[in-house]
Amino acid sequence: MSTLALFTASCAVGPNFVAPPSPDVAGYTREPLQSPQTNRDGPHVAQQRFVSGAEISTRWWAAFRSAPLNNLIRLSVERNPSLQSAEAAIQVANSNALAQRGLFFPQIGVNYTPSDQQFSNMATQAGPANPPQSRYTLQTAQLNISFVPDIWGQNIRAVESLDAQTEQAQFQLEAAYLTLTANVVTAAIQEASLRGQIAATERIIKIERDILGILKNQFDAGQAAQVDVLAQETALAQSEQTLPPLQKQLAIQRDLLTALAGQFSADEILQKFSLQSLVLPSNLPVSLPSALVAQRPDVRAAEANLHSASALVGVAIAARLPSLTISANPGASAFKAAELFTPGTLFYTVAGSATQTVFDGFTLYHKQKAAEAALDQANALYRQAVITALQNVADAIRSLQADARAVQTAIKAEDTAKASLEIVQKQLVLGQVNQVNVLNAQQAYFNAATIRVLAMATRLSDTAALFMALGGGWPAHCPTSDWRGCVFETRVASKS
Known part of the structure; x- marks a missing residue:
C-alpha cells in the first residue's frame, strides 16, 4: 500500500502541507531576559534565576x-x-483514519441468492399432456467487486486529513495532561494560601483577645473606659x-482537589498542603521561542488542525474532477446448490464507468471555496495560538x-x-496609649x-504558570498506548 500511496501522492491535487516556520523572534520581551531582582537592603527572600534555553523536566512539579x-x-x-476522554478521542481519530485507508483496495462482497419460481404454461404450451404449471429452483452465488482508482489523490488527501486529526487528538491529550497537572499544582498552592490566611487570622484573633482581656481588667480597675x-x-x-x-473556601478547595484526582467528594484526598511544605524553585528554565512552538501542545494541535484543513482542500478539488469506477461480478448459477461452479454454470460481468459532474448548481465549487476558507481560518487560529503562547510566557516572566519585590515588601511590612x-501592647499594659492606636x-x-501570605502564594502560582506556559516537559518518545508509565518513569535532567 505504501507504493500505491507514493504513486497517488505524486498526482494528488490540492496544496502540499508545509509546516509553518518558527516565529522570527529571539525572546519573549522587548528587553533582554532578566532574572527577578530584590532590594539588597530589604529582607532576605528566596532567589530565582531564569535559565535561557534550558530543558523542562518531565515531572516539572517535582521542583516544588x-x-x-x-x-x-x-x-x-x-x-x-478528562484524560481518559482524551485517550478515547485518539482511538476514535485513529480508527477513522484506518477505515479511510480501506478505500485504497477493491471492495469485495459476496452474494448468495436461492430462489424458487413457478409459472403458468397455459399461454405458451397447449395440449392435455402438458402440465398447466411449471416450477423450478435456482441457486446463484456471485462476487460483487468494485474499485475506484484514486486518480486525483482524493483518498490520499482524506487519509492525510484524518492522520492530522489523529495527531491533533494526541496533542490535545498532552494539553489535557498539562492543564490537569498545572491545575493540581495551582489548586494545592491555593489551599496552602488559604491555610496561611486562616493561620494569620487566628493569630490576630488571639492577639485581639489578649488585648481585650487587658482592657477588661483595666476597666474593672477603673483605668479604661467602657467605650x-x-x-x-x-x-x-x-x-x-x-x-x-x-474556612468555607478551604473546604471547597479540598473538594476541587478531590475532583481533580478523579474521586467523589465523599472520598476526600489525604494530601494536605501548606506554604511551608512547598519549596520555591530556584532555577527556572525558559525555552527559546522556536522550541516553545515545537513543544507546547496547543500550538502543535493548531498546526495539526492546519494540516487537516490543507488536505481537505485537495479532497474538495478532487471531488470536482472526473471519477472512474471499475466493477466485476463473477459468479455461478445452477438449479441445485451442489451443481454450483460446475462447467457451464459460471458467468461474469466486467464494467467500467467514468463520471463527471456537468452541472450541480455550483455545489462542489462552493464546497471547494468553503474548504479554502477553512484553511485560511485554521492558519489564523495557528498564528493566534503562537501569539498567545508567547504572550503567556511573557506574562509569567514579568x-x-x-x-x-512584592514578597520582600510584604515581609518588611508584616515585620x-x-x-x-x-510596642502598642506593652504601652497598653502601662496605660500609655489610647485605643485608637x-x-x-x-x-x-x-x-x-x-498580604504576605498572598504574595508568597502568588509567587508559587506564577512559577507554576511559567512551567505551564512553556508547555511542560512531555517526552516526545512516549507511546500513546503507555504514556502514563513513560511520563512518570522518564527522568529528564532538571536544573530546578
Missing part, C-alpha cells in the same frame, strides 16, 4: 519538592476522566467574621520579576506591623500578615 504534591498528581493522572472595651470587642468580632469564609503592635496597630498587622 513536595511528596504529597507528587503523589496527588500521580493519582490525578491515573484517575481523572474602649466595646471598640476592642468590635475589632475582635470583625476579625472572627473573616474566619468562616476562609509576573515573576515583580513577585520577588514592621508586628513590631509596632508589640491599638485598633490601628491591630488592623495594620492583620492586613500585612494576609
